[in-house]
Amino acid sequence: MPLIEHSAAVLALWALIGYFLGSVPFGLLISRVMNLGDVRAIGSGNIGATNVLRTGNKTAAALTLVLDGAKGAVAVLLARALAGEDAAQLAGLFAFLGHCFPVWLGFKGGKGVATFFGLLLALSWPVGLACCATWLATFAIWRISSLAAVAAASTSTVWMALLGAQPVLLLGIMLTVLVFFTHRANIDRLRAGTEPKFGSKK
Numbered sequence: 001m002p003l004i005e006h007s008a009a010v011l012a013l014w015a016l017i018g019y020f021l022g023s024v025p026f027g028l029l030i031s032r033v034m035n036l037g038d039v040r041a042i043g044s045g046n047i048g049a050t051n052v053l054r055t056g057n058k059t060a061a062a063l064t065l066v067l068d069g070a071k072g073a074v075a076v077l078l079a080r081a082l083a084g085e086d087a088a089q090l091a092g093l094f095a096f097l098g099h100c101f102p103v104w105l106g107f108k109g110g111k112g113v114a115t116f117f118g119l120l121l122a123l124s125w126p127v128g129l130a131c132c133a134t135w136l137a138t139f140a141i142w143r144i145s146s147l148a149a150v151a152a153a154s155t156s157t158v159w160m161a162l163l164g165a166q167p168v169l170l171l172g173i174m175l176t177v178l179v180f181f182t183h184r185a186n187i188d189r190l191r192a193g194t195e196p197k198f199g200s201k202k
Contacts, residue, residue, distance in 0.1 A: 002085040002167050011090050014083060018075040018091030022098025022115060025105060026067040027052045030060050040108075048110030050145050068110065069118030071095055076122035089171045092119035096175060100182050111182040113149045116175055120156065123168050130159040143197040146186035153179035
């Protein structure tokens with residue numbers, strides 16, 4: 001973990017900033033602006049890019065993916081520039097929490113995959129790229145988005161250890177646990193063999 005350089009009050013402020021950055025519901029906002037309806041009323045009901053894709057609008061899904069990733073990266077980079085590494089990691093963690101549990105939507109948000117990648121790329125770009133590659137490789141083989149997300153999260157701490165990013169290892173463990181938590185229903189379906197593949201019809 002990073003050296004704690006700031007007071008509890010300063011770190012609490014960056015946690016709050018990270019949370020509110022993360023809680024911006026881009027999937028919901030983009031869907032409404034593009035007249036796609038309320039994304040919470042379709043598919044899984046969450047506000048992430050995968051569910052936005054279920055509207056049939058690939059542009060909306062791509063914008064959601066990029067912006068959900070960007071808010072995690074911005075939280076980290078802003079905190080790092082104005083405070084330090086301890087604040088950056090805390091802001092990144094709370095950006096993830098803000099995306100998954102936004103106060104504006106009754107704490108019902110997305111599953112955090114794009115935000116996870118965004119904050120990892122900002123914290124340690126080699127680790128972020130390795131996790132993205134893990135997601136892509138897993139998805140290319142099995143065509144299951146949730147399985148790819150769980151695989152990327154599961155290997156994130158391995159990549160941190162191998163790529164010299166030990167200061168973010170504790171954060172990596174916490175993020176992995178959170179990704180597993182937000183995907184718990186998917187994991188149940190994966191175990192049961194009922195999780196749908198990309199492009200399949202329910």
